[in-house]
Amino acid sequence: MVGVTSCSQPAQQAPQQATANNSADEVLTATDPLLFVDPLIGTDGKGKTYPGATVPYGMVQLSPDNGRTGWDWIAGYFYPDTIIAGFSHTHLSGTGAGDLYDISFMPLRLPLKREKTDGGPAAGTLVSSFSHQQEQAQAGYYQVYLPDYRVNVELTAGLRTGYQRYRFDEIQAANSAPLIRLDLGYSRNWDKTTASAIRIIDAYSIEGYRYSSGWAPKQKVYFYTKFSKPISSLQWQLACDTEQLQADGSLSTVELSAAAKQQQGVAVALLLQFATAHRDITVRTALSSVSSDNARQNLLAEGEALSFDEVKQQAQQAWRTELSQVQVTASRDNLIQFYTALYHSALAPRVFADSDGRFLGPDGQVHQRTDHTHHDFFSLWDTFRALHPWKTLFNPERNQQQLLSLLDHAEISGLLPVWNFQGNETDMMLGYHAVPVLVDNYLKGHLTSKQPQELGDKILQLAVKSAKQQAFGLQSYQQLGYVPYAERKWNVALTLEYAYDDWAIARLAEHLGKTDIAAEFRARSQNYHQHFDTTTGFMRAKDGAGKFRMPFDPNAYHPEDYCEANAWQYSFFVPHDVPGLIALYGGPAAFTAKLDQMFSTAQLISSQTSASQTSSAQPLPEWISGYIGQYVHGNEPSHHVPYLYQYAGKPAKTQALVRRIMHELYSTKPDGLAGNEDAGQMSAWYLFSALGFYPVDPVSGEYVLGSPEVHQAILQLGNGKQLTVKALNQSPQHLYVKAVTFNGTPVTGFTISHQQLMQGGELIFTMSEQAP
Numbered sequence: 001m002v003g004v005t006s007c008s009q010p011a012q013q014a015p016q017q018a019t020a021n022n023s024a025d026e027v028l029t030a031t032d033p034l035l036f037v038d039p040l041i042g043t044d045g046k047g048k049t050y051p052g053a054t055v056p057y058g059m060v061q062l063s064p065d066n067g068r069t070g071w072d073w074i075a076g077y078f079y080p081d082t083i084i085a086g087f088s089h090t091h092l093s094g095t096g097a098g099d100l101y102d103i104s105f106m107p108l109r110l111p112l113k114r115e116k117t118d119g120g121p122a123a124g125t126l127v128s129s130f131s132h133q134q135e136q137a138q139a140g141y142y143q144v145y146l147p148d149y150r151v152n153v154e155l156t157a158g159l160r161t162g163y164q165r166y167r168f169d170e171i172q173a174a175n176s177a178p179l180i181r182l183d184l185g186y187s188r189n190w191d192k193t194t195a196s197a198i199r200i201i202d203a204y205s206i207e208g209y210r211y212s213s214g215w216a217p218k219q220k221v222y223f224y225t226k227f228s229k230p231i232s233s234l235q236w237q238l239a240c241d242t243e244q245l246q247a248d249g250s251l252s253t254v255e256l257s258a259a260a261k262q263q264q265g266v267a268v269a270l271l272l273q274f275a276t277a278h279r280d281i282t283v284r285t286a287l288s289s290v291s292s293d294n295a296r297q298n299l300l301a302e303g304e305a306l307s308f309d310e311v312k313q314q315a316q317q318a319w320r321t322e323l324s325q326v327q328v329t330a331s332r333d334n335l336i337q338f339y340t341a342l343y344h345s346a347l348a349p350r351v352f353a354d355s356d357g358r359f360l361g362p363d364g365q366v367h368q369r370t371d372h373t374h375h376d377f378f379s380l381w382d383t384f385r386a387l388h389p390w391k392t393l394f395n396p397e398r399n400q401q402q403l404l405s406l407l408d409h410a411e412i413s414g415l416l417p418v419w420n421f422q423g424n425e426t427d428m429m430l431g432y433h434a435v436p437v438l439v440d441n442y443l444k445g446h447l448t449s450k451q452p453q454e455l456g457d458k459i460l461q462l463a464v465k466s467a468k469q470q471a472f473g474l475q476s477y478q479q480l481g482y483v484p485y486a487e488r489k490w491n492v493a494l495t496l497e498y499a500y501d502d503w504a505i506a507r508l509a510e511h512l513g514k515t516d517i518a519a520e521f522r523a524r525s526q527n528y529h530q531h532f533d534t535t536t537g538f539m540r541a542k543d544g545a546g547k548f549r550m551p552f553d554p555n556a557y558h559p560e561d562y563c564e565a566n567a568w569q570y571s572f573f574v575p576h577d578v579p580g581l582i583a584l585y586g587g588p589a590a591f592t593a594k595l596d597q598m599f600s601t602a603q604l605i606s607s608q609t610s611a612s613q614t615s616s617a618q619p620l621p622e623w624i625s626g627y628i629g630q631y632v633h634g635n636e637p638s639h640h641v642p643y644l645y646q647y648a649g650k651p652a653k654t655q656a657l658v659r660r661i662m663h664e665l666y667s668t669k670p671d672g673l674a675g676n677e678d679a680g681q682m683s684a685w686y687l688f689s690a691l692g693f694y695p696v697d698p699v700s701g702e703y704v705l706g707s708p709e710v711h712q713a714i715l716q717l718g719n720g721k722q723l724t725v726k727a728l729n730q731s732p733q734h735l736y737v738k739a740v741t742f743n744g745t746p747v748t749g750f751t752i753s754h755q756q757l758m759q760g761g762e763l764i765f766t767m768s769e770q771a772p
Contacts, residue, residue, distance in 0.1 A: 025331050033323035036339040039137040044079035045671030046625045050091040051137040053155040055315050056322040056346040061091040062155045062162035069119025069188045074098040079670040083127040089162045093347045094677020098189025099214040102221040107166040108179040109149040119188045123242045140315030156312040160298040161286045165308045168279040175250045178274045185267025190214035197264040203230035207292035216424035224295035228282035231256050237269040282308050289360035301355035322346050325394050329712040336668045341683035348679040349375040349402045360423035362413040375405040377421040379679035381429035382636050386684035388437045389695040396446050396718040403441050406434050410462050431497035432466035436504040440699045456512045463505045482530035485541035485549050492531050492539050493563035496573045499527045503576035504699045528574045532584050538567040564623045568598050568630035569638040575697040578647040588648040599629040626665045626674020633665050634675020640696045643704040646750040652771035655707035658689050659735045662709050691725050702751040721760030734767035
């Protein structure tokens, strides 16, 4: 939780172990995890997170927007900015493309302030300045003071609702009546409004919709809003018109009784005026992908009469319950890092179905599920690696709802999703990574059914269907064993990721006794060999005849044979067969030397390009950040790489590296994430690593041991058992693991299984300053 004076120091008094007198290195136990959540972490730098109010897996993400277009404003808000243009109800958490910003409200007063902003209307964007000294961000709550309009704004949220409380200062001035503007035309980045409508129901209620296109091509957001005070007059605005004023500077409005009650258009806006005496106004808004009436039912289902403070209390209690699944003992900074990561990990996937179970499907039609709550926002290229494996430790009921939502998508569209949100398939990124997510959970028992064989067969059938498509380079992949570079960009990455997904299919088929399918896809999982060049020791692009592309520069990010990466970052993406990869390099010593070279070879950076410069000396792409040599932690393809030293018999190198990454590339500052949060993957890497283990191969059911950063963590497992992780002799200098025991028995290898951990008990690391 964040106070008005610091982005990393809780504002309210914590229990005795977390008072302001504690030093950053003092070891504390979190008795109330909310005290250590800072939603401002990730809002600066590359993180692309939003600071506003939501609940765990909530449909609504009510958060401020700065009113600008650009890479830094993908989540609507960028910490270094100094203006706010509104508070919209939908946001993406840490993605690489900007979309949503639906149903944007802004409290105002005369005189109005407009400022030209990138991506804003030609007449300027209505804004107010703000200061971080008058801003708070907590789990489930956000507050900011807008000095240009003398109004304090507070935000909180329910599962499908957003609550705003505007408190206008009392001032003795003409034209000081409170104003609230709803702008359905507000759009930035990839987002574009295509149709909108507002209908005034009565003096307290309005409803409508906003249709838009962007990352998700066909988005429909319906809303129902109820005000705590009556509307006195209004002004309709279409197509970003400026406000109409009288000669004396007052607003030209129409009394509610005489005003038109409905408007439709591409970008409808409505300016509402309230009586001067009504300085404290609560705005309750519910959303739906189905209809405005369903949005109203969502508000009724959560309690239309609830006060702002009651909803805030419920939201924060929901977060307290979610975060209390892990009780951590660590330094103050590590507690803030851990609980903020745990907070971010619970923002996706998120509820998309209404309270009656209806939702907009990928076919553009309304569907209904009554046996589970449908979710979407599956950033699968990112999250199959660690976020979804993290969820297998906790709350199997909710996890199953999310997994069944993947099957819902397939049932409606015919294929498992690649990257879906707002009821749309975006086909963003690559691979068929819904497969390892479903397989991992099925093998761990998180997808249960009265007919488990039938469910397994269904998953296998859908997985094979994804793998035998003809699109996305898969026709060549099936014919040649790889994707040629002339056919598609990201060709090397496609082959390597398809090979991993094929391994997941083989694992499931083997479990189900489908030996022919298992053999077929186990063979396909070996296609990574196709790209390995024994001369250079890199995975390289090939033409249709099997010849490597020339010239070759492993440091280069162009041409794009690798997805958001270069040859260094993808050459180690064989998480399912690390021993086989080591053999390609000629054994553990050569493999270790190549890994060492990865972490010691500098990025070649130039501030500008010219025809005489080599491709590797160009400015780094936006997604290359948080790097140690050629290792890039700010993007996903090499997240598992620090753990590969374990397979080569060099545990000390893994241990030192993961501790270095946690120390250098995560912090409690607003720029405390080294790269895009990517719907929870960046945080999930930290959560696993801070506990001392990581799922290099998510479908294997095994975790590779690292070096824990916490002193102790008590996990309330989803099966009702308790797992305690302890790091004895822990300190920032004690990076190395001298010994590991599980329930008193020495762990002699470098892995521990999910099945073992779910038995509960104690996983104890004995730390040392000396490398083993």
